[in-house]
Amino acid sequence: MHQTPESLFAALWQQYLAVTPSAEKIHTLLGKGAEIINDHIALRTFNLPGIGLDALASHFLAVGYEAKGEYNFEQKKLYARHFEHPNSELPKVFISELLLEQCSTELQKIVKGLVSQLPDNAAEQKEFLHSGAQWRCSNQDYQALAAESEYAAWMAAWGYRANHFTVSVNHLAEFETLESVNEALKTAGFALNTSGGEIKGSPEVLLEQSSTMADRAEVEFTDGVQVVPSCFYEFARRYAMPDGNLYTGFVAASADKIFESTDMR
Ligand code: OOG
Ligand code: NI
DSSP: OOSSHHHHHHHHHHHHHHHOTHHHHHHHHHHTTSOOOEEEEEEEEEOOTTTSHHHHHHHHHTTTOEEEEEEEETTTTEEEEEEEOSSTTSOEEEEEEEOGGGSOHHHHHHHHHHHTTSOTTGGGSTTGGGOBOOSOOOHHHHHHHHHHOHHHHHHHHHOBSOSEEEEEGGGOSSOOSHHHHHHHHHHTTOOBOOTTOSSEEEGGGTEEEEEBOOOEEEEEETTEEEEEEOOEEEEEEEOBOTTSSBOOSOOHHHHHHHGGGGSOO
16 A cells, blocks of 8 residues: 555556656646646456455555445446545545446456456555556457457556546636637647547536547557557536535546547547
């Protein structure tokens, strides 16, 4: 376990940058040199013993995070929770897991073959949340996973890491609306996730979100190197609740579309 949330996020950020070159460019574009506030990150896993959502969450609970909302994604066969720290300046955390018993036996077999390659007590190691894919996967299996679940394929290729960081649009000095952020991104040549529209959510649900389509990076499969979708950047604008505080949760219908930012298209 990391000693502080700061050291954990710093490690996740460095690992993310290595396969997401767009992130630094987007920082420059949106921050214009000023600091960017990270609204949240997200991690993924499979619901297998010892490496499920709870195993990932324990690293955040250990540094003071608390479990908050629950979300179900029936079609994608995912379950998720989000976590918040009492220090509201720290990013929120969104963790999901693929519900393997709802997937085909072929998919389950491939995933169990990958997970069996993890060292003993892998999830208890301090570095686990940024340990990447500590398994070897064939491109053939990767493609087979993708045909059934883009999420499973992404996990096979990338493993444990933040799949995105999120610019808090509320904190940007130079932009007010998510529309204006999206326009700046498109003008600079970034491809946005258009599933369900460029903007997911609305002021009525207290959260508007958009995201880039994931960058592409090389993965060493057992049968050769292949360039596949890596990680993406998200943009979130939160609205105030009746009590005046900004909404801190997520919106399942919007999250459902954000997952598709790592699709092969
Ligand atoms: C998480 C997708 C959901 C959000 O902000 O709603 C999400 C993922 O892609 O793993 O990040
Ligand atoms: Ni997100």
